[in-house]
Amino acid sequence: MRKAIGPGERITQARRRNKLLYLISSLVFGAVLGASFGVLDQRPGNRGFFSFTTMTLDPGIALAMAVLLAFGLIFVPLYMFRKVDELAVQHNLRAMCAGWFAMMGGYPIWQALAAGGWAGQPTALGIFLLGYGVTIVTYLVAKWRT
Template structure:
């Protein structure tokens, strides 16, 4: 079916899907750049250690802005661009990530106090929140 044979709703739907795809590709590219800079600044130091990450001041400001754009601004912007079902699913996933940190930090701290695990770290909390958000989002998307 040719583009001109489509109704206005179908054309709008295709345009919305193209726009979202471009946002996702742009976000992925931004994430790749941020990860590449972090990886490059950690090269040859035996792996990634956020406590010993060093950047020149200009790069640090650009990286901080990039992280805020990629992890806060872009998801918030995408909330207003998706349908209500996707927004609800994303909100549930974000809530699960938040609750994982709210409950996970004290539990991790108690286990550390008992000598079972090392002290909690900011990177560990980030990984827990992001991981839980991703898992819950995938679960909600494919549960049918």
């Protein structure tokens, strides 16, 4: 016979289900949005991932994609801050702060190295990937340490 669960366990199970639903829906949303860029790019020929910076979109499509990106990269994470516990908020804030510092310090460092011939000129995609990568690594380290 199965023991009845209490209200605290029900809340924990609901929180886990909501988190899983959020992660799966975010993954699907991001994959569809990313694939849409490739499908809607109007340039002929080979369009690999790193050609993202040179793509051409119809102006209406570009505006719609910008709105969807703002929704997925700004508004959904801000909403989720209200739904997670204090420890998760601290991990996220620490990770986002590290990503911000990586971009703010990374750009002038990269530019100085480029001026000296040590690297190519900084790109918007490179700075974005630097910040995003540092954010992910910092978040994983913060989670691992607690």
